[in-house]
Amino acid sequence: MLCATSEQDASTQLRIIESCTKNDRVKINSKKNEILLINKKSKELNLELFNEKISEKQTIKHLGIERQDRNTPNVVNRISTARATMYSLMGAGLHGINGVNPLISYKLWRTFVIPRMLYEGAAMKMKMADGSTAVLRRNRPGTKAEMWSKWSDIAYEEMDNTLAVQQYIQQAINKDVNDVEGILNQPDGVDEGVWKYEHLRQFCMELNGLSVKLQAECNPETCTQMTATEQWIFLCAAHKTPKECPAIDYTRHTLDGAACLLNSNKYFPSRVSIKESSVAKLGSVCRRVYRIFSHAYFHHRTLFDEYENETNLCKRFTIFVTKYNLMSKENLIVPILDDQELIEGESEA
Ligand SMILES: [Zn+2]
Ligand SMILES: [Zn+2]
Numbered sequence: 001m002l003c004a005t006s007e008q009d010a011s012t013q014l015r016i017i018e019s020c021t022k023n024d025r026v027k028i029n030s031k032k033n034e035i036l037l038i039n040k041k042s043k044e045l046n047l048e049l050f051n052e053k054i055s056e057k058q059t060i061k062h063l064g065i066e067r068q069d070r071n072t073p074n075v076v077n078r079i080s081t082a083r084a085t086m087y088s089l090m091g092a093g094l095h096g097i098n099g100v101n102p103l104i105s106y107k108l109w110r111t112f113v114i115p116r117m118l119y120e121g122a123a124m125k126m127k128m129a130d131g132s133t134a135v136l137r138r139n140r141p142g143t144k145a146e147m148w149s150k151w152s153d154i155a156y157e158e159m160d161n162t163l164a165v166q167q168y169i170q171q172a173i174n175k176d177v178n179d180v181e182g183i184l185n186q187p188d189g190v191d192e193g194v195w196k197y198e199h200l201r202q203f204c205m206e207l208n209g210l211s212v213k214l215q216a217e218c219n220p221e222t223c224t225q226m227t228a229t230e231q232w233i234f235l236c237a238a239h240k241t242p243k244e245c246p247a248i249d250y251t252r253h254t255l256d257g258a259a260c261l262l263n264s265n266k267y268f269p270s271r272v273s274i275k276e277s278s279v280a281k282l283g284s285v286c287r288r289v290y291r292i293f294s295h296a297y298f299h300h301r302t303l304f305d306e307y308e309n310e311t312n313l314c315k316r317f318t319i320f321v322t323k324y325n326l327m328s329k330e331n332l333i334v335p336i337l338d339d340q341e342l343i344e345g346e347s348e349a
Contacts, residue, residue, distance in 0.1 A: 001062060007045055010035075014049050036060045036067055065119070082117035089113070149174055156187040162272055165190055165198040173202070180316045184323060193274035196324055197262070200282055203317055204258045207292055210307050211251045214292075217300055220246035228294035228333060237288065247299070251292050258285045286317075286326045293317065297334045308336075 002017075004010035021028055030049040034057045037045065047054050059068050066074055086094070086109075093100035094108050137151050153175065156168050168190075172183040186195050226234040226247045235242035238253035245253060262268060262285070267278040293314045296304040308314055315336045321327040 007047070010045075010047055014047060018050065030054060034060055037069055038067075039070065078117050078119070082113050085113045085116050156189070165194050165271070166201065169198055169202050177310075177312055180312055180319055183316060184320055191273060192324075193276070193279040194272065196279060196282055196326070197268065197274055198271070199320055200258075200285060201262050203313070203320070204255060204262065204285075204289060206311060206313050207255060207289055209311070210292060210296060210304075210313065211248075211255060213303050213307055214248060214251060214296060214300060217303065218248045218251075218295075220248060223247035223295070223299060226250035226291060226295060228291065228298045234291050247295050251295070254288050254292065258289055261285060283326045286321050287331060290317065290321070290327065290331065294334050 002010065002013050004013055017028065028049065030052040033049060033054050035045070035047060035054045036057055036059070045056070059066055059074075061067070066077065068074060089108055089112065090099075092108070094105050099105060100108075137149075139148055153171055154167075156164065159167050161167070168187065169183065172179070176182065184199070186192070224246050225244050226236065228234075233244060234250065236245035236250045236253050238245075238257045261281065267281060268274060293304075296307070297314070304314075314334055318332055318334070318336050321332070322329070
């Protein structure tokens, strides 16, 4: 390998090689040599060895390190190498809660995965602002509020992890919370069960935001029961025998219960494929958590409107359960859609 800082320098070194080979009576095949120009400034170089042009390359592998013309590490490649290393160790038990002891997992990870990921980085100056295609989804310390989670979008096909559907949904919400149809638009190749499951997870997470707001004014003394209209008092299903919890307790118990079910290893062991019998459980979760919307709407309207303006959550939920037939129309008592009252009117007639 020759290193040169200028064309003249390189040319001189090549002449030295030519002269040395003549003395030693060996020949170097100029076709087998390559040249890599680092930080090239659109200048045509014409370096020759034995009167033959040396071919120019964008990347050259030297001592196992892939050098690029910008002299920065290939971040995408490093990440995928690390991931491949991870996967190859899964057979040996480097996975989840039923794998090897976490301490051993950590040791394996530190010994095999990290070095392979950082290999090139040690030899080169780390720099991310090189226009590489890797999208790093990180909120670093010191991130400004307006830049929070503002990384560029990734297409669904390019999300290659087990949480891709959740990532895709959250990306759509981040992009435009008012584009309810867009958020609920199922991309090709997504299993419908997983799609429904991940959306419901997301709803429950965001409903926690509403329940935090509710805590400020919904207290057990004033809202002693979970009601919406005068018609029903909802019993809290979180207890051995369902009971009349105050509205705010009902809210907490129901969200906790939903989180328990949706994270249960028994019913939802995987987030890539979901059994039909488990998908069937989603309807009842929807029905229970919907009561949080209806209580907020009929009893804490200002608060409901505030939250709805920010998130469009109830609207999205209503369209979601209607689209996938998870709740019957009579139960959707919050008039959030333009054509919803019309539907109610029809069913009463
Ligand atoms: Zn209340
Ligand atoms: Zn309860």
